[in-house]
Amino acid sequence: MSSSLQSLDIFKNSYEFRIAQLKEEREHGIKVIGTLCLYVPDEIIFAAGADRIVLCGGKADTIPVAEQSLPRNICPLIKSSFGAVVDASCGGNLACAHVPLVDVVVAEATCDGKKKMYEILPDYLPTYVLDLPQKPGSPEALNYFLSELRKFGKFMEGLTGTVVSNDALKREIRSANETKRLLHRFFGMRRRDPPPIRGSDVLRVMQKQFFLSPDQFRQGVRELCDEMEHVTPEARTGPRIMISGCPMAAGNTKVPDIIEQKGGVIVVEESCTGTRSFWDFVDEDKDPWTALAERYLEIPCACMTPNDRRIDRIVDLAKQYDVDGVVYYTLQFCHAYNIERLRVQRALKKEKIPLLAIESDYGDSDTEQIGIRVDAFLEMIA
């Protein structure tokens, strides 16, 4: 592994640049959409001539202000995101400068916590909610989602005054597929032993995927891949680990940091800030709306039932990346991922792949407890 990849600086230093870019776009009348989920297709937003920025919160600072309105015992990502919207000072943290640049939040009916938070959000920011079927496998579900996407397209047209043409959609689908191909290249290099990049570095890159413009993100990943081709990784310090579970939004690197500090080598993440965002491509030859609906319903999120696709994907990734163990990560109070753990664990057990379950929030109070579990797990699978 190497922590000295120079191209990582592109991502580290990108915040101010992006803020300036968004401000300038707004001056030219370009609308900025805030998103909090992979189910909201970037392609439709860009085809309507708008820009987008991810609003998922990964920092603890904005949680106290959120808890003035929301229950304490809900997921920290929901609280952190909400807190950043309601408190312009961002809990004294200046990392929320992008929030006031958002014209409309395009939310999605995924988990209960987010759905109900989105009912309160319009008091602070205009909010549009994209509905989702929960049993994604049927033709009826596909048709319903297709109608929801078209409705969303109309909403975007109304907002920007730009028609979402099939040509524009196809152009954006090709662009997004290019990002996906690049990320496949990026992740593919981690199959090497030892991998040429640290997992926590990959996470910090992936946390920027929906923050930066696609062009800037791709440029960064491309340079990183080129650099990784030439690095000679240091010897592996411990077992090869896959992280699977809840998203780790920007600011949240607690568990990967602990795993690496204890010597574990993270080689792949099955999460929204990992493979889930780019693994499947959108069919470029089909009607673009249908192609989008099909691809987006394939996202293996635990809010869907049944979610066999995710379980198969995890087992497949574990083999492809030759992992010694899986760390199953859930955000505290995320029932969907937490309950789904059992099916994942059983599927992995059949393949003799050990699993360590960690449930945590954004605080530091459990760092030691997690450390003990990770130590024991690494010793167990060494």
Place this chain on the structure above:
Amino acid sequence: MITAGIDAGAATTKALLFRDREIVGYRIGITAFDFLTAARNMFDELLASCDIRKEEVLKIYATGYGRNSISFADKSISEITAHTKGVSFLFPEVQGIIDVGGQDSKVIVVEDGRVADFLMNDKCAAGTGKFLEYTAKALEVPINDLGGLALASGHPAGITSMCTVFAETEVISLRARGITKEDIAAGLIASIATRVGVMAKRMGLKEHVAFVGGVAKNAGMKAALEKELGTILYVPFEPQITGALGAAIAAQGNR
């Protein structure tokens, strides 16, 4: 070859000396504020009592919550690995371990003397020695008497609170209702047994299960857990030393 194991636990520190295939001696004491001072004192006392010089101890391994503070140790290993090595040395046939300590409780699945899987309780005092310590106080009985009292109970009181603070309140209200100390003690113990029992069942422990940690000294607790799991538990002659023993064995190297 003489090696030492130091188990720097949250509540107690244990030190143990091991020579070839046998335990030379051990020491258990209160950790208090400083892991390192407690460990050093315990180790020095142990050396003196066993009449062994520091130089004769070839390797020292640390384990326990404060394992990384023990600067004089050569290496640290997790409690999970340490208990598994220690218990497997004492009972080679063991397939599972339940450790209820001062700060947490753990369930370990053992296969051929190695950790196959494990589960630790959440970051909370429920299901730990601390729960018993606080509630015994509310009952105004010394913690060491709790087990004996529980065994004398005819009708264990129902304790529903998992939260240590709420359970304390519950004990006080049960006392106010005139429930006997015996029945309350039995209720408290049953409540931990249920919680730890769920963890053990979740991990699939059935038989050849060892019970270690400070709480394993509590006869009432052992009986309640045995009832919960339907198996006779193996309790070592000194259930608090298996971590230190495992660390000392690990320090012997791969034999």
